Amino acid sequence: MQSGDEKIYEVLHRHWGFNDFRPMQAEIIRSVMAGHDTLALMPTGGGKSLTYQVPALSREGVCIVVTPLIALMKDQVDRLRARRIPATAIHSGMSPRQIDIALDNCVYGDMKFLYVAPERLGTEAFRLRVVRMNVQLLAVDEAHCISQWGYDFRPSYLRIAELRERLPGVPVLALTASATQLVADDIMRHLHFAEPHVLRSSFARPNLSYSVRRTDDKNGQLLRLVRNVAGSGIVYMRTREGTEQIASLLRDEGIAATAYHGGLPHAERTLRQEEWIAGKVRIMVATNAFGMGIDKPDVRFVVHYAMCDSLENYYQEAGRAGRDGKRAYALLLVASDDSDRIARRFDQEFPPLDKIKDIYEQVCSYLQIGIGDGAGASFLFNLHDFCARRHLYSGTVASALKLLQQNGYLTLTDAQENPARIMFCISRDDLYKLRVQRDELDHFIRTLLRLYNGVFTEFRPIDEGEIATWSGYTVPKVKELLKRLWQLRVIRYVPSNRSPILFFNEQRLPRADLYIAPETYRRRQELMHERFERMIAYAANEHECRSAMLQAYFGESDPAPCGVCDLCLARRRAEKQQKSRPAPDENPADAGLEERLLQMLAATPLDPRTLAAELPGSPEQIARTLRRLLDEGKIITGEDGNLRIIP
Numbered sequence: 019m020q021s022g023d024e025k026i027y028e029v030l031h032r033h034w035g036f037n038d039f040r041p042m043q044a045e046i047i048r049s050v051m052a053g054h055d056t057l058a059l060m061p062t063g064g065g066k067s068l069t070y071q072v073p074a075l076s077r078e079g080v081c082i083v084v085t086p087l088i089a090l091m092k093d094q095v096d097r098l099r100a101r102r103i104p105a106t107a108i109h110s111g112m113s114p115r116q117i118d119i120a121l122d123n124c125v126y127g128d129m130k131f132l133y134v135a136p137e138r139l140g141t142e143a144f145r146l147r148v149v150r151m152n153v154q155l156l157a158v159d160e161a162h163c164i165s166q167w168g169y170d171f172r173p174s175y176l177r178i179a180e181l182r183e184r185l186p187g188v189p190v191l192a193l194t195a196s197a198t199q200l201v202a203d204d205i206m207r208h209l210h211f212a213e214p215h216v217l218r219s220s221f222a223r224p225n226l227s228y229s230v231r232r233t234d235d236k237n238g239q240l241l242r243l244v245r246n247v248a249g250s251g252i253v254y255m256r257t258r259e260g261t262e263q264i265a266s267l268l269r270d271e272g273i274a275a276t277a278y279h280g281g282l283p284h285a286e287r288t289l290r291q292e293e294w295i296a297g298k299v300r301i302m303v304a305t306n307a308f309g310m311g312i313d314k315p316d317v318r319f320v321v322h323y324a325m326c327d328s329l330e331n332y333y334q335e336a337g338r339a340g341r342d343g344k345r346a347y348a349l350l351l352v353a354s355d356d357s358d359r360i361a362r363r364f365d366q367e368f369p370p371l372d373k374i375k376d377i378y379e380q381v382c383s384y385l386q387i388g389i390g391d392g393a394g395a396s397f398l399f400n401l402h403d404f405c406a407r408r409h410l411y412s413g414t415v416a417s418a419l420k421l422l423q424q425n426g427y428l429t430l431t432d433a434q435e436n437p438a439r440i441m442f443c444i445s446r447d448d449l450y451k452l453r454v455q456r457d458e459l460d461h462f463i464r465t466l467l468r469l470y471n472g473v474f475t476e477f478r479p480i481d482e483g484e485i486a487t488w489s490g491y492t493v494p495k496v497k498e499l500l501k502r503l504w505q506l507r508v509i510r511y512v513p514s515n516r517s518p519i520l521f522f523n524e525q526r527l528p529r530a531d532l533y534i535a536p537e538t539y540r541r542r543q544e545l546m547h548e549r550f551e552r553m554i555a556y557a558a559n560e561h562e563c564r565s566a567m568l569q570a571y572f573g574e575s576d577p578a579p580c581g582v583c584d585l586c587l588a589r590r591r592a593e594k595q596q597k598s599r600p601a602p603d604e605n606p607a608d609a610g611l612e613e614r615l616l617q618m619l620a621a622t623p624l625d626p627r628t629l630a631a632e633l634p635g636s637p638e639q640i641a642r643t644l645r646r647l648l649d650e651g652k653i654i655t656g657e658d659g660n661l662r663i664i665p
Contacts, residue, residue, distance in 0.1 A: 019209065023048075023527060025076045026047050026048075026051070026073065026076055026499060028073050029066070029075045029076050029120070030072055032101065033071075033101050033473050034068070034101075035077065038497055039065075039068070039371050040064065040065045041065070041219060041220070042058070042060065042217060042218075042219035042220075043064075043069055043072075045217055046058045046060075046069040046191070046217050047068075047069055047072050047073050047619075049215070049217060050069070050070070050073045050189060051073050051076065051193050052059075052153065052216055053189050054189060054191055054212075054323065055190050055191075055192075055206075055209070055211040055212050055213070055215055056190075056191050056192070056216075057161065057192045057197075057202060057205055057206055057215065057216045057217070058191065058192070058193050058194075058214050058216075058217050058219070058221060059195075059197055059202065059216065059217070059218045059572070059573075060194075060195060060219040060222075060317050061194065061219060061221045061223070061333070061337060062195045062197070062333070062337040062338065063203065063218075064219055064245070065593045066096065066159070066193045066195070068187070069177050069191065069193065070083065070155060070157035070191050070193075071098070073155060074130055074131065074154065074155050075103065075130060075154075075376075077154050078152065078154065079082075079151075079152040079154030079155075079351055080129055080130060080131070080132055080151050080152060080153050080154065080155075080156065081120070081130065081131050081132070081155040081157060082132050082134060082148070082151075082153055082156050082157070082181075083131060083132065083133045083154070083157045083159060084134050084135075084136055084157070084158045084159065085133060085134075085135070085137065085141070085157075085159040085160060086136055086172055086174075086175075087160070087162055088109045088117055088135060088431055089136070091107045091109060091133040092107065094129070094131075094133060095107050095133060095484035098130075098131060099142065100598075102111050103130055103131070103174075104123075104128055104129045104130050104131070104592075105123065105129070105130060105131035105132075105133070106120040106123060106129055106131070106132055106133070106134035106573065107119050107120065107132070107134070108121065108132070108133075108134055108135070109134075109135035109138060109431070111134075111477070112437070112478065112479065113437055114143070114312065114479075114650070115414065115469075115473075115484075116141065116479075117138075117143060120132070120305070121144065121147040122147070123142060124147065124151050124194065125151050132151075132450045135174075135431070136163075136172060136174035136175050136177060136178070136429075137174045137429045137521050137523065139174070139177040139178065139180070139181055140174075140177050141394075142391045145184070148181065148184060148185070149184050149185075153185050154188065155180075155189060155191065155193045156181065156182070156188055156189070156190045156191070157190075157193065158175075158178060158192045158193065158209065160189070161192035161193055161194040161205050161209075162194045162196060162197050162205065162330075162477075162641070163175045164176065164178065164192075164204070164205055164208045164209065164334070165197075165200075165201045165204035165205055165208065165226070165426070165537070166204070167200055167201055167204055168197070168204070168547055169241070170642050171424050171542075172423065172424070173246065173423070173425070173426040174423060174429055174523070175208075176208060178190075178208075178209060179208060179210055179486050180519050181437060182210055184524075184663070186598060190209055190211070191560055192206075192209055193263075194206055194538055195333075195334055195337075195353075196333060196334060196572065197329035197572070197573075198571070198572065198573060200571050202216055202573070203220045208424060213320045213334070214578060218573065220569070220574065220587075221333070221568060221569045221572045221574060222565055222574075222577065222578075222580065223337065223340065223376050223565065223580075224343060224345055224582070225346060225349050225582075226336070226337070226339060226340045226346050226347070226348055226565075226582075227345065227346070227348070227580075227582040227584070227601070228336070228348045228564035228565055228568075228580075228583040228584070229347065229348070229350070229564075229582055229583065229584035230349075230350045230352060230556075230559075230564070230584065231349060231351055231352065232351070232352045232353075232354070233263075233351065233352070233353065234353050234354055234524075235570070236323060236351045236432070237264075237368075238266060238351060239349075239351055239465050240264070240321055240323070240345060241268075241271060241319060242621060243319060243321060243347065243349055244268065244273055244301065244319075247318055247319050248316070248318065248349055248470040248635045249316060249317075249318030249319070249321040250297065250299075250300050250301065250302075250316065250317055251296065251300070251302075251317060251320065251321065251339075252299050252301070252302050252303075252304060252308070252309065252317060252319075252320045252321070252335075252360065253275075253301060253302070253303045253304070253305070253320075253321045253326075253337060254304060254305070254306060254321065254322045254323060254335055255303060255305060255306060255323050255324070256303070256305070256318070256323075257305070258277075258280070258281050258305060258326045260269045260280050260323065261277035261278045261303045261304055261305060262279075262303075264277075264303045264323065265277040265301075265303040267352070268301055272396065273300060273301060274298070274299050274300040275299065275301040275302070275303055276290045276298065276301075276303070277290075277303050277304070278290055278291065278302055278307070278377065279303070279304065279305045279307060279308075280305065280307050280402075281402065290302070291308075291312070291579075292335075293646050294314075294339050295314050296310070296535060303632075306326075306331070306335065309335060309338050311486050312338065314341075314486070315341040315342035316342050316344075316474075317338055317340065317341070317346065318339065318340070318344075318346050318347065318471075319339055319346060319347040319348070320335060320336050320339040320346075320347075320348050320349070320462060321347065321349045321350075321351065322335070322336070322348075322349070323351055324349045324351070324356065324359075325350065325352065325356055325360060325553055325554070325557060326553060327363075327367075327546075327549065327550065327553070328548070328549035328550070328552070328553055329549065329552050329553055329556060329568060330572050331535065332350070332553065332556070333568055333572075334349075336348035337389075337424045341649055344584075345582075346567065350556075350557060352557045354579075356557075360550055360553075360554065364546065364547065364550055366411070366413045366414050366417060367413075367417045367546060368403050368417065368421075368543050368546070369414050369418055370416060371534055371539065373414070373418065374418045374421055374422065374534060375529050375532050377410070377414075377415055377418040377420070377422075378422055378427070378529075379411075379418075379510070379529055380404075381399075381404065381520070382413065382526045384404050385397045385399070385520070386576050387522070387526045388526065389525075389526050389527070389528055389583060390525050390526065391525060391526055392522040392524075392525050393478050393522060393523075393524055393525035394479070394523075395521075395522050396477075396519045396520065396521045396522070397477065397519065397520045397522075398439070398453065398512060398517045398518075398519060398520075399430065399517065399518055399519065399520035400517055400518075401415060401419075401518065410449040419520075421534060421539070421542075424542070425533075425534050425535075426523055426524070427522070427524055427527075427532070428520055428522050428523055429520075429521040429523060430518055430519075430520050430521075431518055431519045431520075431521065432576060436482060437479040437481060437511045437514055438480050438481075438482055438500070438511070438512060438513050439474055439477040439478060439480065439511075440466070440470075440477065440478060440480055440500065440509045440511050440512075440513045441471060441474075441475075441476060441477045441509065441510045442474045442476065442508065442509050443493075443507060443508070443510055444507070444508055445474075445507060449463065449508070452636075453597055457577050459499065459502070459503065461489065461613055462489055462491070462496075462499045462503075463503075463508075465485060466480075468488070469484065469485065469488060473509075477510070481651055482514070484496060489515065497513070515559065522639060525567065530651070535563070536621045552571065552621075556568075558623055559585070560585065561585065562576075562585070563579035563580055563583055563585060564580070564583040564584070565577070565579070565580035565582075565583055565584075566578065566579055566580065568583060595612035609644050611633065612632070612646075612647065614633060614634075614648070615629065615640075615643060615644070616647075616653075616663065617654070618633075619653060619661060619662060619663045620634065620663055623656060623658075623660035623661060623662035624660055624661060625659055625660050625661070626644065626661060629644075629661065632639075644661070
């Protein structure tokens with residue numbers, strides 16, 4: 019029988035082909051295998067997923083992984099399945115039938131991993147099934163989302179505490195790449211840790227050189243880096259328009275570059291990402307929508323054209339460079355007016371409470387949700403279309419939605435592949451008349467009603483392939499019939515697409531009942547301001563090692579200077595120059611005179627008068643140099659009065 023250590027190394031080699039773990043991975047895995055609640059703080063790219071995947075594969079039972087990033091959830095499931103490891107996921111973009119199948123597979127099948135979006139934890143379907151599963155580990159990714167003091171608080175994460183009550187004795191592994199001590203303590207409290215237990219991997223990246231350039235010519239600095247550093251890179255911009263402009267600038271300079279942002283069609287984004295990963299495009303110019311889950315270890319540089327909102331975000335994005343362990347560069351460009359721009363952005367991050375209520379009402383109106391309706395429903399939501407129709411600034415709307423999400427009213431997911439959706443917009447009686455009058459649609463409507471419940475009260479996800487199987491039609495024919503019913507105003511039909519989903523945690527409330535606690539609002543405002551200030555301090559710093567500054571921010575005590583950031587390199591250059599300078603009482607002319615004098619004495623001993631006649635310089639300089647060389651013992655005066663070098 020294998021020991022615990024032998025088992026985890028055998029699993030690592032069998033499924034991933036590795037013979038050893040990265041720093042801290044083995045310690046975290048041993049803690050989990052021993053049944054301890056564990057908070058693991060690991061930097062981006064540190065191999066967090068293996069810390070729950072290896073122990074889960076070392077034992078019988080299911081590992082539940084809670085994560086808010088649906089795109090990453092799908093990516094992880096695909097990667098596990100590619101290794102022939104049974105894995106599935108449930109999230110808001112799935113139909114009830116698909117969710118039921120996934121949950122049943124976890125109860126009755128041999129499923130090893132169940133990835134769950136946090137908003138699904140409170141559903142009845144999940145609560146009823148999870149107690150029947152053989153759950154052996156609960157992993158919480160992006161665990162900082164459970165802390166209201168974290169930079170990305172999501173109230174749906176608070177449901178994990180309820181899940182723990184349903185799974186007594188099951189250990190929890192909380193994972194995050196960015197948590198200050200305040201947030202770490204909050205995570206352990208909300209997850210009901212039996213006792214505090216933090217394992218912290220070093221946030222040092224010895225191969226990554228951090229630099230800040232203060233300049234009003236950001237384009238020039240960017241081009242200088244791109245021309246001097248070979249290999250692929252990422253340039254982060256704050257706006258969609260900015261990505262297109264800088265990508266165009268780089269192309270005009272003969273550099274293969276492309277833009278990536280949420281306004282591009284899904285197929286186009288996928289193509290551009292694949293071309294960059296394959297090396298066909300050298301530089302990706304992107305908003306912060308790009309990078310999560312991207313596995314490209316040979317990124318040589320990451321440039322931030324503007325400051326991030328926090329050091330958490332900056333560290334995570336800059337950390338996408340140099341994951342292969344070779345030298346890489348993280349450059350932050352700072353203009354003289356950036357601080358003012360950040361102050362304006364900060365004001366937009368926290369619109370007045372009345373403005374938040376206005377936006378809530380407008381969103382509900384846009385989605386046609388009446389007061390008292392919408393609880394548990396999900397809707398496709400195109401933020402930019404909404405803002406264009408309502409003449410609103412997208413930054414303010416995004417901030418308002420985030421605050422509404424933090425107060426538990428709704429959840430806006432990341433962009434994802436969404437199934438087609440339908441909702442009948444006529445009554446059952448009118449539908450019956452239609453079916454009598456139009457025999458060709460009768461069979462199709464019967465199929466829809468047999469397959470999907472609740473289609474008269476809300477949008478329901480549908481599977482065109484499933485409808486084709488049960489109706490006997492082809493998929494193109496199914497889509498054609500759905501469009502016909504849409505044109506007849508029988509149904510509202512949303513074809514499959516890629517878009518964020520807005521999930522309503524509660525029914526729509528009257529404006530007067532919408533409550534955002536002022537004290538919580540102010541406290542979050544203060545914390546956001548503190549994060550801004552720390553980001554500004556990092557950019558303004560001219561003395562402390564940049565890597566050490568980041569390590570200290572994330573709680574590492576007494577971090578050592580990295581030796582490769584711009585400030586460490588500048589310090590080393592200054593020290594080298596200092597060593598090569600003359601002594602304080604020596605001037606450069608004396609140093610040159612000394613060299614010539616020693617050359618003459620090396621050839622033959624000479625008297626001071628002859629030296630004075632042959633050497634350049636004033637008599638005072640010559641006398642001063644001779645006196646110093648005599649004092650230092652480099653030359654002596656012989657019995658004949660001649661000066662000579664000491665042998």
